[in-house]
Amino acid sequence: MLVIETKNLTKEFNGLIAVNNVSLDVKEGEIFGLLGPNGAGKTTTIKMLATLLKPTKGEAKVCGFDILKQRDEVRNSIGIVFQEPALDNRLTGYENLDFHARLYGLDSKTRKKRIQEVLNLVELEDKANVIVRNYSGGMQRRLEIARGLMHYPKVLFLDEPTLGLDPQTRHRIWDYILKLNQKEKTTIILTTHYMEEADYLCQRVGIIDFGKIVALDTPQNLKNIFKKPTLEDVFLYFTGRKIRDGEANQSEKFKRMRHRF
Amino acid sequence: MKSNNFQTPKQSSRDATGQAIYIMWLREMKRFFRARARVIGTLAMPFFFLISFGFGMRQGFNLPGMPQMNYLNFLVPGIIGMTMLFNSIFAGISVLWDREFGFLKEILVAPVKRFAIVLGRIAGGITTALIQAILILILSLFIGFKISNHSGIILAILFMILIGIGFIGFGIAVASILENTESFSLIMQLFVFPTFLLSGAFFPVSNLPKWLKPISLINPLTYGVDGLRASLIGFSQFPLILDLTILFIFGILMVGFGSWLFNKTEI
Numbered sequence: 001m002l003v004i005e006t007k008n009l010t011k012e013f014n015g016l017i018a019v020n021n022v023s024l025d026v027k028e029g030e031i032f033g034l035l036g037p038n039g040a041g042k043t044t045t046i047k048m049l050a051t052l053l054k055p056t057k058g059e060a061k062v063c064g065f066d067i068l069k070q071r072d073e074v075r076n077s078i079g080i081v082f083q084e085p086a087l088d089n090r091l092t093g094y095e096n097l098d099f100h101a102r103l104y105g106l107d108s109k110t111r112k113k114r115i116q117e118v119l120n121l122v123e124l125e126d127k128a129n130v131i132v133r134n135y136s137g138g139m140q141r142r143l144e145i146a147r148g149l150m151h152y153p154k155v156l157f158l159d160e161p162t163l164g165l166d167p168q169t170r171h172r173i174w175d176y177i178l179k180l181n182q183k184e185k186t187t188i189i190l191t192t193h194y195m196e197e198a199d200y201l202c203q204r205v206g207i208i209d210f211g212k213i214v215a216l217d218t219p220q221n222l223k224n225i226f227k228k229p230t231l232e233d234v235f236l237y238f239t240g241r242k243i244r245d246g247e248a249n250q251s252e253k254f255k256r257m258r259h260r261f
Numbered sequence: 262m263k264s265n266n267f268q269t270p271k272q273s274s275r276d277a278t279g280q281a282i283y284i285m286w287l288r289e290m291k292r293f294f295r296a297r298a299r300v301i302g303t304l305a306m307p308f309f310f311l312i313s314f315g316f317g318m319r320q321g322f323n324l325p326g327m328p329q330m331n332y333l334n335f336l337v338p339g340i341i342g343m344t345m346l347f348n349s350i351f352a353g354i355s356v357l358w359d360r361e362f363g364f365l366k367e368i369l370v371a372p373v374k375r376f377a378i379v380l381g382r383i384a385g386g387i388t389t390a391l392i393q394a395i396l397i398l399i400l401s402l403f404i405g406f407k408i409s410n411h412s413g414i415i416l417a418i419l420f421m422i423l424i425g426i427g428f429i430g431f432g433i434a435v436a437s438i439l440e441n442t443e444s445f446s447l448i449m450q451l452f453v454f455p456t457f458l459l460s461g462a463f464f465p466v467s468n469l470p471k472w473l474k475p476i477s478l479i480n481p482l483t484y485g486v487d488g489l490r491a492s493l494i495g496f497s498q499f500p501l502i503l504d505l506t507i508l509f510i511f512g513i514l515m516v517g518f519g520s521w522l523f524n525k526t527e528i
C-alpha cells in the first residue's frame with residue numbers, strides 16, 4: 001500500500017515556487033529520505049503532507065486520505081517531529097505527552113499506558129516529571145519523538161531528527177527509528193543534511209532541488225549509477241557546490257531573539 | 262509495543278472536543294501558576310495605580326453634575342476593568358508566543374476543531390484574568406474601598422467575564438494576523454493604553470471634550486467599567502442594560518472574528 005501519494009504537488013509563495021510539481025510515492029513500511037539543499041522545498045513539502053499548508057496546485061494522499069478533503073483523518077494517521085522544538089517549556093515531559101494524547105482523543109486508560117510505553121522507548125521514564133525547560137536538546141528531541149508516536153501513527157515525519165545532537169543521542173535516535181520501522185512497521189519519512197544518516201537509515205531517498213525532485217532511488221543504486229563512492233558525493237553532483245543563501249528559518253530567528261525574554 | 266494495525270481506542274468526537282477544551286484550559290492554568298514572576302508583575306501595575314491615584318487624588322475630585330464621592334471608590338472599578346483588559350489581551354495574544362516558541366505547530370497539526378482550541382484558550386484566559394481582577398478587588402478592600410451593595414459582586418463578576426471574553430477574542434484575532442512578537446509592543450502602545458485611559462476608569466467620560474468623547478463612546482471597555490461601577494458602588498453614566506448589550510455584542514463579534522482568523526492560520 002502506498003502511504004504517501006503526491007501528484008504535481010505545487011506550492012507558490014508570492015510568485016516564488018517553493019515546491020514545483022512534485023510527484024512521489026512512499027510505500028508502507030519504508031524509511032524514505034527527502035534530501036535537499038537549504039530552501040529546496042523539503043519542509044514545505046512535509047508541511048503540505050501534514051496539512052499545515054494548503055498546496056497551490058496538485059493533490060496528495062496520506063494513508064489513502066486526501067490532504068485537502070480529509071484533513072482530520074490525515075492528521076490522525078501521521079506523527080510529526082519538527083525541526084524547531086514544538087514543546088511547551090513550562091510543562092513537564094509527562095504533561096506534554098498527556099496534552100497531546102487528549103488532543104488526539106485517546107481515552108484515559110490508553111493515555112496512561114501509551115505514555116509509559118513511549119517514555120520507555122525513548123528512555124525518558126525517570127525524567128518524565130521534569131519541566132521541559134530543563135531538558136537538554138537531545139532529551140527534548142527524544143520527547144518529541146515519543147510525542148509523535150503517542151497516537152499510534154502509521155507515518156512518522158522527522159524533519160532533521162538529529163540536527164545538532166551529540167553522537168550518543170544520534171545513534172540512539174537511529175536505533176529508535178529502526179526499531180519503530182522493524183517492529184511496528186511505521187513508515188518513516190525524514191529530511192536531513194547528514195548524508196551518512198540518510199545512507200544508513202533510508203531504503204530510498206529523493207533529492208529535491210529548487211522544488212523539483214531530481215533523483216529518486218535507493219542510496220546504493222544512486223551510488224552505482226552515478227559512480228560516486230558516497231551518497232554525499234551523489235548529492236553534491238546533483239545540487240552543485242554553490243552555497244544556497246536561504247532565509248533564516250523560525251528556529252534561527254527565535255534563537256537570536258532569546259535575549260529579549 | 263502493540264502492533265500498528267489495530268484501531269486506536271478513541272473517544273467519540275464530542276468527547277474529544279471536550280477534552281481539547283479542557284486541556285487547553287488546564288495548560289493555561291498550569292502555565293499561569295508556574296510563572297510566579299508574571300503573576301506578581303501583572304498584579305503590581307494595577308495595584309500601584311490604585312495606591313498612587315487612589316490616595317493622591319483624594320482631595321480634589323468634584324465634578325459638576327456628579328454626586329460627591331470618594332475618588333478611591335470611583336477608581337477601583339476602573340482599575341478592575343483595566344486588569345481584565347490587560348490580562349485578557351495578553352491571554353489572547355499568547356497565540357503569538359505559541360507561534361514564536363513553536364508550540365502552535367503542535368496545536369495546528371492535531372485532528373481537533375480549531376474552535377475547541379479557541380474556546381479552551383478563552384476559558385483559561387478568563388479564569389486567570391478573573392483571579393487577578395478578584396485579587397485586586399480584595400486588595401482594594403484592604404486600602405479602603407467600600408462596596409455599596411454586596412449582591413452587586415455577582416453582577417460585577419459577570420461584567421468582568423464579559424470584558425474578558427471580548428478582549429481575549431480581540432487578542433486572538435490580532436495574534437492570528439501578526440507573525441511575530443515584535444508587533445506586540447506596538448499593539449500595546451497604540452491600542453491598549455488609549456483603551457484604558459479613555460474608558461472612564463480614571464475620570465468620567467462626560468468630562469471629555471467633544472472631539473475626544475466619541476473615542477470613549479466606541480470603546481467597549483467604557484461600558485465594562487461603567488457596568489462594574491454600577492454593580493460595585495451604584496454609580497454609572499449609562500443604563501446598565503446598555504452596558505450589558507454592548508459588551509455582549511462585542512464579545513460575540515470578537516470571539517467569532519478571532520475564531521475565524523485562527524481557523525485560517527497557517528504556519
